[in-house]
Each structure stands twice: as C-alpha cells, then as structure tokens.
Amino acid sequence: MNAHELIRRKRDGLSLDEEEIRFLVSAYLKGEVGDYQMAAFLMATAIRGMTNAETVALTRVMMESGRVFDFDLLGAPVIDKHSTGGVGDKVSIPLVPIAVECGLAVPMISGRSLGATGGTLDKLESIPGLRTDLDPDRFARQVGELGACFGAQTEEIVPADRKLYALRDATATVESVPLIVSSILSKKFAEGVHGVVIDVKCGSGAFMRTSSDARELAGALEAVGASMGKAVKTVLTSMDEPLGRTIGNALEMEEAIRVLKGSGPPDVTALAYRLVAEMLRLGGIVPDISSGETLARSAVESGRAFDRFMNIVAAQCGKLDPDAAGFGLPRSKVVNTLVSRARGFISRIDARIVGETVRELGGGRFGKDDAIDHSVGVVLLSVRGDEVAEGDALIEIHASGEDAARNAARRLSDAIFISAGPVPPASLYLVP
Amino acid sequence: MNAHELIRRKRDGLSLDEEEIRFLVSAYLKGEVGDYQMAAFLMATAIRGMTNAETVALTRVMMESGRVFDFDLLGAPVIDKHSTGGVGDKVSIPLVPIAVECGLAVPMISGRSLGATGGTLDKLESIPGLRTDLDPDRFARQVGELGACFGAQTEEIVPADRKLYALRDATATVESVPLIVSSILSKKFAEGVHGVVIDVKCGSGAFMRTSSDARELAGALEAVGASMGKAVKTVLTSMDEPLGRTIGNALEMEEAIRVLKGSGPPDVTALAYRLVAEMLRLGGIVPDISSGETLARSAVESGRAFDRFMNIVAAQCGKLDPDAAGFGLPRSKVVNTLVSRARGFISRIDARIVGETVRELGGGRFGKDDAIDHSVGVVLLSVRGDEVAEGDALIEIHASGEDAARNAARRLSDAIFISAGPVPPASLYLVP
Numbered sequence: 001m002n003a004h005e006l007i008r009r010k011r012d013g014l015s016l017d018e019e020e021i022r023f024l025v026s027a028y029l030k031g032e033v034g035d036y037q038m039a040a041f042l043m044a045t046a047i048r049g050m051t052n053a054e055t056v057a058l059t060r061v062m063m064e065s066g067r068v069f070d071f072d073l074l075g076a077p078v079i080d081k082h083s084t085g086g087v088g089d090k091v092s093i094p095l096v097p098i099a100v101e102c103g104l105a106v107p108m109i110s111g112r113s114l115g116a117t118g119g120t121l122d123k124l125e126s127i128p129g130l131r132t133d134l135d136p137d138r139f140a141r142q143v144g145e146l147g148a149c150f151g152a153q154t155e156e157i158v159p160a161d162r163k164l165y166a167l168r169d170a171t172a173t174v175e176s177v178p179l180i181v182s183s184i185l186s187k188k189f190a191e192g193v194h195g196v197v198i199d200v201k202c203g204s205g206a207f208m209r210t211s212s213d214a215r216e217l218a219g220a221l222e223a224v225g226a227s228m229g230k231a232v233k234t235v236l237t238s239m240d241e242p243l244g245r246t247i248g249n250a251l252e253m254e255e256a257i258r259v260l261k262g263s264g265p266p267d268v269t270a271l272a273y274r275l276v277a278e279m280l281r282l283g284g285i286v287p288d289i290s291s292g293e294t295l296a297r298s299a300v301e302s303g304r305a306f307d308r309f310m311n312i313v314a315a316q317c318g319k320l321d322p323d324a325a326g327f328g329l330p331r332s333k334v335v336n337t338l339v340s341r342a343r344g345f346i347s348r349i350d351a352r353i354v355g356e357t358v359r360e361l362g363g364g365r366f367g368k369d370d371a372i373d374h375s376v377g378v379v380l381l382s383v384r385g386d387e388v389a390e391g392d393a394l395i396e397i398h399a400s401g402e403d404a405a406r407n408a409a410r411r412l413s414d415a416i417f418i419s420a421g422p423v424p425p426a427s428l429y430l431v432p
Numbered sequence: 433m434n435a436h437e438l439i440r441r442k443r444d445g446l447s448l449d450e451e452e453i454r455f456l457v458s459a460y461l462k463g464e465v466g467d468y469q470m471a472a473f474l475m476a477t478a479i480r481g482m483t484n485a486e487t488v489a490l491t492r493v494m495m496e497s498g499r500v501f502d503f504d505l506l507g508a509p510v511i512d513k514h515s516t517g518g519v520g521d522k523v524s525i526p527l528v529p530i531a532v533e534c535g536l537a538v539p540m541i542s543g544r545s546l547g548a549t550g551g552t553l554d555k556l557e558s559i560p561g562l563r564t565d566l567d568p569d570r571f572a573r574q575v576g577e578l579g580a581c582f583g584a585q586t587e588e589i590v591p592a593d594r595k596l597y598a599l600r601d602a603t604a605t606v607e608s609v610p611l612i613v614s615s616i617l618s619k620k621f622a623e624g625v626h627g628v629v630i631d632v633k634c635g636s637g638a639f640m641r642t643s644s645d646a647r648e649l650a651g652a653l654e655a656v657g658a659s660m661g662k663a664v665k666t667v668l669t670s671m672d673e674p675l676g677r678t679i680g681n682a683l684e685m686e687e688a689i690r691v692l693k694g695s696g697p698p699d700v701t702a703l704a705y706r707l708v709a710e711m712l713r714l715g716g717i718v719p720d721i722s723s724g725e726t727l728a729r730s731a732v733e734s735g736r737a738f739d740r741f742m743n744i745v746a747a748q749c750g751k752l753d754p755d756a757a758g759f760g761l762p763r764s765k766v767v768n769t770l771v772s773r774a775r776g777f778i779s780r781i782d783a784r785i786v787g788e789t790v791r792e793l794g795g796g797r798f799g800k801d802d803a804i805d806h807s808v809g810v811v812l813l814s815v816r817g818d819e820v821a822e823g824d825a826l827i828e829i830h831a832s833g834e835d836a837a838r839n840a841a842r843r844l845s846d847a848i849f850i851s852a853g854p855v856p857p858a859s860l861y862l863v864p
C-alpha cells in the first residue's frame with residue numbers, strides 16, 4: 001500500500017476501504033505522508049466525493065487518532081448537540097444546562113469562531129476567568145460531577161482533525177460533505193456520546209447557502225451516524241436572518257443567560273427548547289418533541305437550569321454576577337445607534353453582513369491566532385417583520401472606538417432592507 | 433488575488449486567466465504558496481482540466497520562469513523534436529545530426545529516464561566522457577557553432593517545471609493533459625525554437641496507453657502551440673513493441689550510431705527520417721514529407737550526418753572510437769541468450785515488460801537519484817512477425833552478473849508471445 005496509489009485512485013473517482021484510509025491518515029499524522037500529498041488527496045475527495053462507507057471509515061480513523069471518552073458508567077444518556085454555525089447562534093450555552101436538568105449528560109467540545117460565524121468557546125470566554133482548556137481527565141470528571149462541561153478541542157482529542165482542518169482551510173477543501181461530516185462526527189463521537197443532535201444551518205449567514213446543500217449534509221450526517229451505531233438527528237434551520245437580537249461574544253452570552261432566566265428572545269428560546277427536546281428523544285427520556293419541550297421549559301421556569309449553568313461556570317473558574325447589569329460581562333467603550341432613514345417594515349436583515357461587521361469590529365478572527373475583543377458586537381433593536389418609522393433606532397453598535405462604530409454603521413445600513421408593505425416574521429425551521 | 437480563491441475556482445471547474453496563473457506560479461516559486469496549496473491546485477487541474485487558454489497561460493508562465501533562448505540571429509530555422517517516451521526510443525540521437533545537415537538548428541534539451549522508458553540524456557551519457565550539464569551560454573554557443581547541442585535541463589531553464597514536476601510525481605498528478613502539455617512545451621519553447629515535432633507514443637510501453645488518450649494529448653499540444661505562435665506537429669506512433677532491436681543505454685547508442693552509418697534497423701531508421709522530414713517541413717526547407725525523407729537519407733548516405741554527430745560528441749567531451757567494435761561504448765560483464773521453447777511466429781513482444789526488465793537490470797531508475805549502469809540491456813534477435821524454431825536465440829541479455837541475467841530471462845520469457853500461424857510485422861504509425 002502506498003499513498004501515491006491511494007491518491008491516484010481517489011483522483012480517478014474510485015473508493016478506498018477502511019484499511020487504506022487508516023494507512024493514509026496514520027502515515028500523515030506520523031509525517032510519512034506530507035502535507036502536499038494529503039492536500040492532493042483532500043482536493044480529489046472534495047471533487048470526487050466519498051461513499052458512505054468511506055466517510056464512515058474516515059470518521060472512525062479520525063476519532064481513533066486521539067482520546068475517546070466513555071461515559072457509560074454515568075448511567076445517564078450521553079447526548080450532545082452541534083451547530084454547523086450561524087450568525088448570532090448562542091443556543092448551545094443555554095441548551096447544555098437545560099439538557100442536564102432534564103436528565104442528560106452533555107460532554108460538549110466546541111470550536112472557536114472562524115469566518116463570519118461565531119464560536120461557542122469565544123462566547124463562553126467572554127465570562128471573566130472562564131477556562132475551556134481543561135485537560136481530558138478534568139473534563140471527564142466535571143461531566144461526571146455536574147453532568148456537563150464546556151471543553152475545547154485539545155491536542156489529545158481527534159488530533160487528525162486539527163491537522164486536517166488546518167490543511168483544508170489552506171487548500172480550499174473545507175466545502176466537502178464527506179470532509180465536513182468526518183470532521184464533525186469524529187469529534188462528537190470521541191466525546192463518548194450515544195447520540196448527537198445537529199442543527200444544520202442554511203442561508204446567507206451559514207456555511208451551507210442552499211437548502212439542497214444543507215439537506216445533502218444532513219443526510220450524510222445521519223447515514224454515517226447510523227452506520228457507526230450512533231443516533232444522529234439533524235434539524236434544518238434558517239440562517240438568512242441572525243438568530244436572536246445580539247451578535248458579538250459578551251452580548252450573546254448575556255442573551256444566553258436571559259434565555260436561562262426565561263426572558264430570552266422567542267427564536268433563541270424556541271430553538272433551545274426544540275433542540276433539547278430532540279436530545280431528550282434521542283436519549284429515550286421523552287417519547288416526542290412536545291413533551292421534551294415541556295420538560296425543557298420547566299427546567300428553565302423552575303430556575304434549575306440557571307443554577308446548573310452557574311455551577312458549571314464556577315467549576316470552570318468563570319466569574320458571573322447574576323445581579324449586576326450585564327452579569328458583569330465586559331462592556332465596550334462606545335455604544336452608538338443606527339437609526340432608520342425610511343419608514344416601513346423590515347423585510348430582511350442580512351445575516352452574513354451582520355456577521356462580517358461584528359468580525360470587523362474585533363468580535364471574530366481573520367487569522368486563526370487573532371485575539372478577540374469580547375465586548376464588541378451589535379444588538380438588533382428591530383427584526384424582520386417589525387414596523388419602523390424614520391428616525392427609529394434599528395441597531396445598537398458596541399465598538400472599541402468611534403471610527404470602528406462609524407464603519408460598522410456604514411456596513412450595517414446595507415444589511416437592513418425596508419419595504420413599504422407588511423412582512424411576515426422570519427421562520428426558524430426549514431420545511432423538510 | 434489570493435491562492436485560496438484561485439484553488440477554489442479550479443476546484444469548482446472554473447477557469448483562471450493568465451494573470452491569475454502567473455500570480456499562482458510566481459508565488460509558488462517564491463515560496464509564498466506552499467507545496468500543499470500547489471498540490472491541491474494540481475489535483476483540481478488533473479480532475480477538472482484546463483481550457484486551451486489556461487494551458488497556454490500556464491505554458492507561457494512556466495517558460496518565462498527561467499532563461500529563454502533566442503537563436504533568430506543564426507538565420508537557420510530552429511526546430512526541435514520531442515518524444516513522449518517509449519521503450520527502445522533512441523531516435524533523437526541520430527535525428528539531431530541528420531536535421532542539422534539538412535539545414536536546421538536543433539537546441540535539444542532532453543530528460544532522463546523515469547519509469548520503464550529510457551531518457552535521451554542517459555543514452556548519450558553512455559559515451560565515455562560526454563557532458564550534458566553545460567551552462568546555458570556554452571549550450572547556446574555550441575548551437576551557433578555546430579547547429580546543435582544535447583543539453584540537460586538546468587536550474588536556469590524552466591525552473592517552474594522542475595519544481596512542479598517533482599510535486600506532480602509525488603501527488604498522482606502526472607497524468608493530466610494540460611500539465612503534460614505545459615511541461616513539454618514550456619521546455620521546448622524556452623529553447624527558442626520556431627517549431628517542434630512531437631512523437632506521441634501510444635501503447636503498452638508508453639505513457640499514453642490508449643489511442644484516444646494519445647490523440648487528446650496530440651490535439652492539445654498542437655492547439656497550444658498554435659495559440660502561442662509556434663509550429664507544433666504531432667506524429668502518433670505505436671509503442672506496443674519496443675522500437676528497434678536494442679533496449680539499454682549503451683546498446684541503444686550503438687544502434688543509433690548504426691542508423692547514422694546507414695545500417696540501423698528499418699523501424700528506427702524510417703522513424704528518424706520521417707521525423708526529420710516533419711521538422712524540415714515545419715522549418716520551410718521542404719514542401720512535403722517525401723522530399724524531406726530523401727534529404728535525410730542523403731545526409732546519412734553521404735556520411736555527413738555521422739561526421740556531424742562525431743563533432744557534436746567531441747564538443748561535449750565525449751570519446752567515441754568509430755573503428756572499435758561497439759564504438760568503445762561500455763560492455764556488460766555477462767551476455768546470456770534467451771532461446772525459444774516453441775516454434776512458430778512471434779506475435780508480440782511486450783514493450784512494457786522489456787522496459788521494466790532493463791530497468792531492473794540497472795539500466796533505468798526507481799528513484800530519481802539512482803545511478804545507472806549504462807552497459808546493461810537487451811538485444812532483440814527476433815521481432816514480431818519473425819518465424820522461430822525451438823532452440824532459436826530470441827534475446828541477448830546484457831547484465832552485470834549471472835543472477836541478474838537469470839532474473840531478466842525469467843521476466844522476458846513472459847514478454848514474448850509465439851503463435852502457430854504467420855503474423856504481420858509491427859506497424860509504426862497510428863492510423864490518424
């Protein structure tokens with residue numbers, strides 16, 4: 001077996017078996033196959049695709065490249081949730097403590113922001129002191145003790161994905177269904193989950209722009225999960241409009257906490273309940289979505305989910321003040337307001353432009369080692385369907401300075417579309 | 433403009449313009465684009481292909497990456513010949529002095545053997561003392577003085593091809609028409625030729641196995657040549673049987689010299705005359721192939737081509753003894769004979785097996801830095817169509833030792849097929 005022959009076969013659209021994929025990935029991790037050979041293989045895969053069996057093999061080989069957790073001794077169903085990423089998507093943060101209060105264990109390993117979409121880790125790290133770089137033993141212990149932990153991917157967990165993702169990012173091979181599926185599922189399955197609910201975002205602010213691409217990805221995720229004996233459930237949701245009212249790390253954290261206090265925006269709250277319900281159904285705790293949503297709501301309304309969240313944050317060294325304005329999260333120096341120059345109904349707020357604007361304000365990264373300003377971002381004072389008059393405040397801009405705020409205002413004015421007649425509010429779920 | 437965007441476009445089957453290709457190749461040569469990014473681009477190109485305009489751009493950019501010769505002041509038409517490589521193909525060696533004697537200048541830069549097919553440089557270097565590593569000024573001066581020079585590709589000539597070819601070899605992207613075309617033509621056009629005749633070999637012993645692949649390559653070569661204002665003429669020839677009677681460096685050199693003395697095997701002689709005639713027609717020296725072949729034959733029969741060859745060899749420090757047996761070329765220690773175990777007619781001698789056997793005898797390379805034993809090889813005592821009796825000598829095996837000779841005999845017995853009824857001799861040209 002040699003790498004050249006395997007690359008050639010993939011180039012010609014043929015399939016590899018698990019032993020061959022294992023050989024290639026192992027040789028790559030050992031440095032016996034160079035970046036240039038793996039780049040050629042990734043490009044051939046991006047163009048030729050992979051069969052379900054090949055994607056399963058790649059997922060398993062990647063998963064087994066590092067530590068694989070096992071939480072079977074906990075006795076609780078171990079179910080995680082993943083989102084393919086969207087603008088304003090902070091759902092994981094309230095979802096984890098709610099799910100734990102409903103009887104699940106959630107060993108969540110998240111990523112950082114890249115591109116126009118945020119990352120759960122960055123949002124969490126807006127909490128002063130909070131650490132996500134826990135060693136694997138401490139991560140596992142916290143899941144046992146508190147039912148959940150918010151962790152970062154370390155050197156020890158799926159190292160193949162870290163190395164392959166960096167190479168994909170440099171070689172225009174990120175957008176490939178089998179490579180996306182193996183990257184997502186290898187990490188989730190390394191967490192030792194019994195199942196995972198995946199929110200596949202679709203629209204201008206998401207990685208998948210069209211519903212057919214989103215459906216293809218969802219189908220591949222579920223098929224690979226089934227082949228590996230893991231329950232994978234996908235939910236397709238719209239990402240043409242930002243999710244919730246806030247975009248930016250600390251602002252999103254504040255909104256996530258308000259969801260836990262029962263006063264979050266309706267779309268974020270509804271999606272959190274729905275995804276928890278899907279997790280509960282996967283874990284066999286409820287028979288249907290409706291009873292799962294009821295269970296989720298009661299975990300919030302009882303205050304238990306909020307308390308659970310505070311315990312998790314404290315265990316990870318985070319300092320939140322539940323009584324302070326903004327919970328003691330960092331605040332930006334400048335807060336300006338963008339006002340409407342027209343009257344009518346908001347017909348669209350372009351999620352991608354909003355995401356890019358927050359990234360430019362310093363809330364996201366252009367290079368993977370860029371530092372993040374957790375305090376910056378935007379608050380949408382009006383959303384699609386709202387009627388606005390000339391001079392009404394549309395968006396609050398939280399910036400590190402006046403220039404940055406002015407630039408953001410200029411960009412954001414292109415993101416908001418106002419029509420003369422009424423517009424229905426944004427719908428969250430894609431028609432299947 | 434950035435490399436990632438250009439790779440992505442090629443991945444998606446879109447085209448790049450010359451400025452974009454120039455940016456990518458320049459950045460690669462400067463080390464600003466890494467091997468891994470270029471490997472991804474090469475794989476995308478191998479799968480998606482290139483338009484004629486893209487191949488033209490790549491050829492031009494590669495050509496301009498190093499020194500480009502200009503022989504216009506010579507006054508003679510400057511025409512080269514290239515072969516895509518075949519087993520026993522030594523045609524370039526007699527062709528060059530014949531072409532010069534017919535009025536052309538031939539600044540020939542050749543390659544070394546790789547795989548089962550030989551390289552003109554290795555055959556030339558079987559002449560004791562002969563140097564091909566001439567600096568560009570000396571190369572140009574010799575073309576001016578003697579009408580021809582046999583040179584090697586140095587660091588200064590098409591460095592982009594050296595770097596790209598090594599990467600293609602490692603990433604299974606050698607077999608790609610636009611990449612082959614740009615590699616061949618960038619080197620030939622850097623020689624400063626007005627035109628080039630390309631012998632596209634097709635069959636078991638060639639790079640192109642099928643006639644449709646060979647025709648596709650030939651069409652692309654001629655189209656790119658035309659777009660670049662250079663006359664490119666392809667001739668498609670069969671490479672199912674070895675060319676001539678000898679395979680192995682010194683043995684092929686000896687046969688090449690016999691062609692110059694008018695006593696070469698009919699197929700090599702005919703092909704040399706035909707290709708010279710094509711060159712003469714491209715150079716405007718003759719109106720048709722038939723008068724070109726007549727001119728070529730008279731250059732040989734007059735002894736002028738042989739004398740020209742001896743002058744070129746001497747100018748390149750080679751020592752040939754025209755009166756010695758084997759012209760003073762190296763001889764192997766062991767010469768064994770493979771005899772026929774059947775009677776009948778030779779229906780096929782598999783060129784690829786013969787080429788691989790000579791490579792294993794030490795006449796070719798497995799790695800690019802392998803040393804070559806110029807003395808080893810085989811002489812075909814009978815060829816396709818010949819009638820043979822049991823016990824007749826079929827092949828002479830020239831080896832460095834008895835073991836190597838025995839292994840070669842074992843392999844070669846699988847390369848020769850004998851049928852009961854008569855078989856026509858091999859035909860040289862592919863029906864267009």
